[in-house]
Amino acid sequence: MLVQLVRPLVRTQVQMLAQAQSASGKLVGMVSQWLGYLGIHAEVTQLQTTGNRIQVSLCVGKPEQCTEAEWQQILDNLNRDVDTTPAADTLTYAAMPPTQQGKVQRLLAAILHASGQDPLADWPTLRPRLVALGIEEPMLAGIHSALKVPMPVELLVEHLEPEVAAFVLAKAIHIALLDQQISQAEDTALKALLNAVDSGAGTRSEAAAEGLANREVVA
Template sequence: MLSQIVRPMVNTQIHLLAKSKATKITLIRTIAKWLGFLGVEAQVNQLNTTGDKIQVSITVGQPENSDRADWQKILDNLSQDTSKTTELTVNHSNSIPVEQEAKYYRILAYAIQMGDRAQATDWSKIHPQLQGLGLKESTILGVKSALKVPQSIDRLVKDLDADVAAIALSQAASIALLDRQVNPEEYQVMQTLLKAMTDNCR
């Protein structure tokens, strides 16, 4: 069920990555997303320990059904990208236009609420989980405020920028998988965002 959502999302992320000016750093975060969502074909080339951490070197092939031209553009960008990756992280919320931020926060709040509609959201539990997803604190505070009011996913995706829909879909999938399962309501959120992402990019 989840693969029907994730595979088109990966293809869209490939397209966004092709346009990124920080290709190497962005790719590291994107690969982590792929491996967390579905079985992306990857080969581990090297594995070492360093202190209390494990270093893994992997080779990743082009995701199935993604655009070959986008993939080649990423390869070309990487060959020219000399940016350092140590201690650097990428936050997709930096790519959200100011006029779409409120929609983005409310979509994430809705995704959280759909995790368990029978119970109120336990902020003391969800806050560190959102931090663990790499969301910056201003985004987390925006989500916290949005959780206080009812949301309508159909209204939120109206006029939603396609790139913002792709980012929101990625985060909604991460939120849904916090408990290692996806319920029908969470799946519907992702389906709605996927439709908005594909419809609004035409």
């Protein structure tokens, strides 16, 4: 997968950056290159250190995986929205209804089973590693229960809400990489989740395209 291909290259570049006498120019190029791996065209317009962090300002163009209709809709949304504070309605596990929480638990349990190990037998060792990934106690308890009745990912992703699929995918990638490798079963499960996310994006892009077309007709 992409992460396995890119990480060694990024590690090499980090080492080069640490050894460079003039690091600013190199880092500017690296940031653009890293985003380029994701198909995002970006230009660094400002770079400075702030305490123990690096502050970067970017000018971003249309990503390769973004249609013209989607990009125009994004620009329109940003132009209308003058509030730049982080959105407070980001989907969280605690805010999900019980039915969605159950889906999350079963899907993450399926990812753990896809590793080829016995997650129930390894639970005493596995649990603290999941806690380190930011998985809190209520979700952990649900995952542990779901491990006892495994279900195939292909069945679990049917009619899965794209927002829930995206939530699960972000955690599933980290879980799959706990052993520093992606098995074939894990790869299949991650792709199924990604397809569930994309299906929602496809529906939204069709709606955006229809909205643009209607606006052109009115104009």
